[in-house]
Amino acid sequence: MVNDVRQLRAKRGLSQGQLALELGVSRQTINSIENDRYTPTLNLAITIARFFDKPVEEVFHANGTG
Amino acid sequence: MPTERDRPPQTRWNHPGLTLCLGAIMGAAALIGGEPVVGLALFAWFGLCAGAVAVATARSEWFRETFEADERWSVADMRAGRLAAVAMLTVLVAGLVYELARGHTLDPVATLALAAGGLTYTGAQVILSRRL
Numbered sequence: 001m002v003n004d005v006r007q008l009r010a011k012r013g014l015s016q017g018q019l020a021l022e023l024g025v026s027r028q029t030i031n032s033i034e035n036d037r038y039t040p041t042l043n044l045a046i047t048i049a050r051f052f053d054k055p056v057e058e059v060f061h062a063n064g065t066g
Numbered sequence: 067m068p069t070e071r072d073r074p075p076q077t078r079w080n081h082p083g084l085t086l087c088l089g090a091i092m093g094a095a096a097l098i099g100g101e102p103v104v105g106l107a108l109f110a111w112f113g114l115c116a117g118a119v120a121v122a123t124a125r126s127e128w129f130r131e132t133f134e135a136d137e138r139w140s141v142a143d144m145r146a147g148r149l150a151a152v153a154m155l156t157v158l159v160a161g162l163v164y165e166l167a168r169g170h171t172l173d174p175v176a177t178l179a180l181a182a183g184g185l186t187y188t189g190a191q192v193i194l195s196r197r198l
Contacts, residue, residue, distance in 0.1 A: 025136040038138050 003060045006034040008052045023047055078123040082116035089113055155183060 009019050009030075016034070020027040025044065032038035033048075040048065049056040089112020096105030158176050165172065 026139065029136050029138040032138060038141075041137050044137055 001039045001060055001062060002036050003033060005030070005048060005059065008054070008059065009034075012052075019051075022051060078120065081123070082120040085112055085116040085119060089116070151183070155180075158183075 005019075009016070012019075014022075016030045017027045020030045023030070023044070029038065029040075033040055045056050045060055049059045052059060089109045092112065093105040093109030096102070096108055158180055162172055162176060162180070
């Protein structure tokens, strides 16, 4: 699973820590998601997508589906 | 939709507090068993561990965030727990087989641990397979 969280966060001008605070998770979790080391639960994925006003499938992509 | 924010807050004293309580229980058990020195040593050791965790949590951002309870931590915790369970079961089963091969009877605590583990696993599978 790959994602556009890093780009979306950068567009908003947020640090990883600020985004983590907004989503109620740790900064390390945001870092792991951005580096594709951790696939978030559906709950967190939806929360992230809603935060960026995007559908989940525009933020998270199964490998090979761009 | 419930979020991670709905969980009860976890302070930096949770882990040291739990460690200290465990040390107190083990120390008290040793004391009741007539081994005050062992009891004190156990309590001191657990206290030392609790102190180390408290200091590390206060001084290290990495350590603090590593133990910050969120869903990634929960996943890591669950996988670590699974590995620990496999390690414990391996040692228990190997130990029991070894003891049987030596002609000894089974250790009651180890047998109880295996039975509790097996029953818990079976019960959890039944309940979780219905809920998930």
